[in-house]
Amino acid sequence: MRLRFTQLPDQLAAGLSPVYLICGDEPYQLGEAARLIRARARTAGFDEREVLDQDGAFDWGALGASADAMSLFCARKLIDLRIGTAKLGRDGGAAVRAYCARPCPDNLLLMTAPGLDRKELETQWARAVEAVGTIVQVWPLKERELLQWLGLRLRAAGFAPGRGVAELLAERVEGNQLAAVQEIEKLKLLRDPGALAVEDLLGTLADSARFDLYALTDAAVAGDRARVQRVLAVLRAEGVAATLVLWVLARDLRMLAQAAWAKAQQGSASQVLAQHRIPRQRLESVEGALRRLSPTLLRALVRQCALADRSIKGLGPGDAWQRLGFIADTLAAGGLRLPAPPS
Numbered sequence: 001m002r003l004r005f006t007q008l009p010d011q012l013a014a015g016l017s018p019v020y021l022i023c024g025d026e027p028y029q030l031g032e033a034a035r036l037i038r039a040r041a042r043t044a045g046f047d048e049r050e051v052l053d054q055d056g057a058f059d060w061g062a063l064g065a066s067a068d069a070m071s072l073f074c075a076r077k078l079i080d081l082r083i084g085t086a087k088l089g090r091d092g093g094a095a096v097r098a099y100c101a102r103p104c105p106d107n108l109l110l111m112t113a114p115g116l117d118r119k120e121l122e123t124q125w126a127r128a129v130e131a132v133g134t135i136v137q138v139w140p141l142k143e144r145e146l147l148q149w150l151g152l153r154l155r156a157a158g159f160a161p162g163r164g165v166a167e168l169l170a171e172r173v174e175g176n177q178l179a180a181v182q183e184i185e186k187l188k189l190l191r192d193p194g195a196l197a198v199e200d201l202l203g204t205l206a207d208s209a210r211f212d213l214y215a216l217t218d219a220a221v222a223g224d225r226a227r228v229q230r231v232l233a234v235l236r237a238e239g240v241a242a243t244l245v246l247w248v249l250a251r252d253l254r255m256l257a258q259a260a261w262a263k264a265q266q267g268s269a270s271q272v273l274a275q276h277r278i279p280r281q282r283l284e285s286v287e288g289a290l291r292r293l294s295p296t297l298l299r300a301l302v303r304q305c306a307l308a309d310r311s312i313k314g315l316g317p318g319d320a321w322q323r324l325g326f327i328a329d330t331l332a333a334g335g336l337r338l339p340a341p342p343s
C-alpha cells in the first residue's frame with residue numbers, strides 16, 4: 001500500500017508491515033516517519049537493529065546476508081537500510097525483490113530514501129515493496145494540511161490554540177515543519193499549558209520560514225503576489241545569487257510561453273507540459289496560470305529575463321533585484337495593471 005505521512009500512525013496502530021519504504025524530500029516527515037516505525041517495532045519485540053548504509057559502492061548482498069543471519073541476543077530484528085542514491089540499479093532492485101519474495105516474520109525491513117528518483121516508484125522492486133509492505137511518501141504539507149497539523153501539535157503540547165494561532169505560526173515557519181516543532185517546544189518552556197492567543201505568540205516566534213528558489217516560482221505561478229514579495233525578500237537577505245533566481249524564473253516562463261503558444265495554436269498544452277515533466281501537484285497551478293496569462297505577456301516577461309541577465313552581468317542598466325521583483329510580481333499578477341518595468 002501507499003500512504004501519506006499523516007496516515008502512517010493509523011496504519012501502525014493496526015499492525016506492522018514486513019517492509020517499509022519512506023521516500024520524499026521533506027526532512028522532518030522523513031525522520032519522524034522512521035522514528036514512529038522504529039518505536040512501533042520495539043513494542044512488537046524487534047529489539048535488535050542493524051543499520052545498512054547504501055551508497056555507490058554498497059554490496060547489495062549485505063541485505064540478504066542480514067536477513068538470513070540469526071541473532072544471538074533476540075528473536076526479532078529491524079533491518080534499517082538507508083538508501084543514499086537516486087536509483088537502486090539492477091543489483092539493488094534484484095536484492096529488494098528477492099527480499100520481498102520471502103519476507104521473514106522475524107525481520108522488519110525499513111528503507112529510508114530521501115533522494116529517491118520518483119520514477120523508481122514505478123519499477124518492479126517498488127511494486128514488490130508495495131505488494132507486501134508499505135510505501136510512505138513524504139511531501140511538504142499544503143496550507144490546509146499544515147494548519148491542521150500545527151493545531152494537533154499545539155494541542156498535544158497542552159495548549160488550546162485560539163483563532164489565528166495556527167495561521168500565525170504557519171506564516172512564521174512556512175515550509176519548515178522542524179522549525180515549527182522547535183517553536184512549539186520553546187512555547188512549552190515559556191508558557192504554561194492552557195489557552196493560547198495570537199497576542200501570546202507575537203514577539204516570541206522567530207521568523208524561521210524556509211524559502212527556496214522553487215518556492216518563488218510556485219508562488220508566482222499560483223498567483224500569490226504577497227508571498228512572492230516575501231520569498232524574494234528572504235532570498236535576497238540570505239545572499240542567494242541573483243543569477244539563480246533568474247534561472248528558476250526564466251525556466252518557468254519559457255515553459256509557460258511554450259505551453260501558451262501550443263494552447264493558442266492547438267487548443268491544448270498537455271503535450272508541452274508532459275515534455276517538461278510538470279509534477280502532478282503543480283499541474284493545477286500551471287494550468288491556472290495559462291488561463292490567467294496571455295502568450296504576449298509571457299513573451300514580454302521572457303524578454304525582461306534577458307534584460308535582467310544583462311543587469312546582473314553589469315552589461316545593462318538598472319538594478320537586477322528590482323527587475324527580478326517586477327518579473328515575479330507580473331507573473332503572479334497576470335492581467336492586472338502594473339507599473340511600467342524598470343528602465
